[in-house]
Amino acid sequence: xxxxxxxxxxxxxxxxxxxxxxxxxxxxxxxxxxxxxxxxxxxxxxxxxxxxxxxxxxxxxxxxxxxxxxxxxxxxxxxxxxxxxxxxxxxxxxxxxxxxxxxxxxxxxxxxxxxxxxxxxxxxxxxxxxxxxxxxxxxxxxxxxxxxxxxxxxxxxxxxxxxxxxxxxxxxxxxxxxxxxxxxxxxxxxxxxxx
Amino acid sequence: xxxxxxxxxxxxxxxxxxxxxxxxxxxxxxxxxxxxxxxxxxxxxxxxxxxxxxxxxxxxxxxxxxxxxxxxxxxxxxxxxxxxxxxxxxxxxxxxxxxxxxxxxxxxxxxxxxxxxxxxxxxxxxxxxxxxxxxxxxxxxxxxxxxxxxxxxxxxxxxxxxxxxxxxxxxxxxxxxxxxxxxxxxxxxxxxxxxxxxxxxx
Numbered sequence: 078x079x080x081x082x083x084x085x086x087x088x089x090x091x092x093x094x095x096x097x098x099x100x101x102x103x104x105x106x107x108x109x110x111x112x113x114x115x116x117x118x119x120x121x122x123x124x125x126x127x128x129x130x131x132x133x134x135x136x137x138x139x140x141x142x143x144x145x146x147x148x149x150x151x152x153x154x155x156x157x158x159x160x161x162x163x164x165x166x167x168x169x170x171x172x173x174x175x176x177x178x179x180x181x182x183x184x185x186x187x188x189x190x191x192x193x194x195x196x197x198x199x200x201x202x203x204x205x206x207x208x209x210x211x212x213x214x215x216x217x218x219x220x221x222x223x224x225x226x227x228x229x230x231x232x233x234x235x236x237x238x239x240x241x242x243x244x245x246x247x248x249x250x251x252x253x254x255x256x257x258x259x260x261x262x263x264x265x266x267x268x269x270x271x272x
Numbered sequence: 273x274x275x276x277x278x279x280x281x282x283x284x285x286x287x288x289x290x291x292x293x294x295x296x297x298x299x300x301x302x303x304x305x306x307x308x309x310x311x312x313x314x315x316x317x318x319x320x321x322x323x324x325x326x327x328x329x330x331x332x333x334x335x336x337x338x339x340x341x342x343x344x345x346x347x348x349x350x351x352x353x354x355x356x357x358x359x360x361x362x363x364x365x366x367x368x369x370x371x372x373x374x375x376x377x378x379x380x381x382x383x384x385x386x387x388x389x390x391x392x393x394x395x396x397x398x399x400x401x402x403x404x405x406x407x408x409x410x411x412x413x414x415x416x417x418x419x420x421x422x423x424x425x426x427x428x429x430x431x432x433x434x435x436x437x438x439x440x441x442x443x444x445x446x447x448x449x450x451x452x453x454x455x456x457x458x459x460x461x462x463x464x465x466x467x468x469x470x471x472x473x474x
Contacts, residue, residue: 087363096445101352104345108338109461124332136276142424175423176370183286188371188400219460224371226464227296228277238376241299242331248464249335249375256342256457262425263449271430 081106081111084092086145087268095264103127109257116250117152123241130250132160132205133212137251139168140220143258144265163204171195176219192222211237212247216225219251276428281344285373285468288397290390292379294469295374295462301327315338328465346450354440354447357386358413360401363458364449365392365417372459374468379455408438417452 083106089096099106117130135149153161177192195217197210205213211234218230234244277298285293291413301324302311312318315331317340320326347359352363360383367376380397384390392410393401401418405411416431427449435445 094442095446098443101443102345102349102446102450104349105342108341111319112342115332115338119334140423153357154422158362170319176421180370180371181284181286181373184370185286185288200341202361209320223463228279228467230464232277233300235277238274240277241328244299245329245331245465248461249329249332249339252457252460253335253339255460256453259420259425259427260450263420263427263453264446266427266429267432267442267445267449270429270436 081110081213081262082148083109083257083260086148087264089264089268099131099264103213113257116246116253119246123253124240125246126154128160129209129264130246132209133216133247133250134254135161136213137216137220138253138258139164140172140217141255141258142172143262145254145258145261151187158207159250160168163201164213167198167214170198173218173221176223178222178225180224182242188225194222208238211239212269215247216251219248220255280467280469282467282469285470286458288368288373288380289471290377290384290394290397291471292381293374293471295325295466296469297324297328298326299465301325302331307381307414310334313337314340316344323468325462329461340389342381343454344453345446352441353411354451355386355444357389358382358409358444359447359451361393361410361413362385362417362448363455364396364420365401365414366452366455367459369418369421370459370463372463374456374462375455375459377468401413406449409435409440412438412440413448416448417455419450422451423455432460 085094087095100172102126121135131153135153137148138146179189179191180186196214202210215234216228304321307321311330311333313375314330314337315321316337317324343466360379363379364376364383367379380393383394401414412434416435418426419431420427432445435448
């Protein structure tokens with residue numbers, strides 16, 4: 078029951094050095110887990126369904142090429158193998174590296190970096206529906222080119238059937254995973270360097 | 273007809289700055305009169321009900337509350353580990369890399385305040401994360417934060433060794449990791465739910 082997902086993803090338990098480091102920031106540890114629970118064990122899924130959450134989560138961490146993808150892949154496979162299959166088929170054309178994107182016009186324009194602007198194929202939209210397809214496009218934007226975010230991007234979500242509250246949850250979900258995957262990446266490297 | 277975003281006709285800031293920027297939401301924050309006990313629990317600090325950013329996020333109160341408590345322990349728990357200035361430096365470095373002008377402004381200001389090294393922070397904002405930094409701990413903290421912010425992450429044992437040879441212990445290294453990782457959460461919310469507005473006229 079009291080599984081800590083980040084400990085599990087790093088592969089540490091009580092007695093390990095990285096476990097001990099995390100216990101020195103007890104509220105951060107407890108609330109990283111509470112965040113996971115708030116997103117994946119919510120008592121209110123009226124604005125974002127459990128399947129949508131799992132599909133978006135897997136898409137986000139798979140795009141980021143994170144080892145945490147295995148965890149979310151298993152969750153999605155248990156909920157909807159068809160959805161997982163559709164996402165896996167779409168993945169090769171969507172994966173790239175970031176961050177890239179544009180700055181507001183001015184001196185920073187010199188730092189603009191081009192990159193893939195991904196949108197769902199007609200096949201993917203047909204398989205998953207417009208609402209989830211819109212969320213996948215937004216997840217791609219948040220993952221690789223957050224500085225390209227815009228009011229238009231949010232309008233596309235509203236037009237795709239997302240409510241304002243649903244967009245908040247979707248945004249938190251993708252953003253939290255970008256935190257979690259980096260804690261796992263960083264602490265996994267640190268674990269290998271501890272004597 | 274679906275709901276409509278809120279569009280602002282403002283000259284959005286276009287340089288990284290330590291000035292105090294504003295921020296406007298593209299979606300409707302929850303009206304004050306609709307805040308319940310559970311919403312206030314999510315806000316953690318009641319004063320945040322005055323912020324459009326937090327009053328938008330509070331539409332999903334549980335994740336906001338957990339987010340804020342994670343944030344507070346990473347940046348404000350002063351039991352050992354990384355000095356406060358360098359925690360803010362990790363936040364600023366991630367924000368400079370992702371391109372979050374608002375987050376960078378807040379945390380650059382905090383980094384300057386705690387370090388008294390306004391010029392070094394300003395150089396990071398003006399010339400970027402690769403700009404020279406004389407302090408080896410600052411150099412290592414910036415390098416590690418940038419590497420961790422890349423997608424896929426580029427943080428390796430080289431970063432850990434650089435942090436360690438600059439004199440940081442394991443808890444401080446874990447703090448660098450958490451500071452940069454957390455801003456990959458915060459930057460994405462700040463960048464995608466609204467936009468910064470210019471500093472108030474002096």
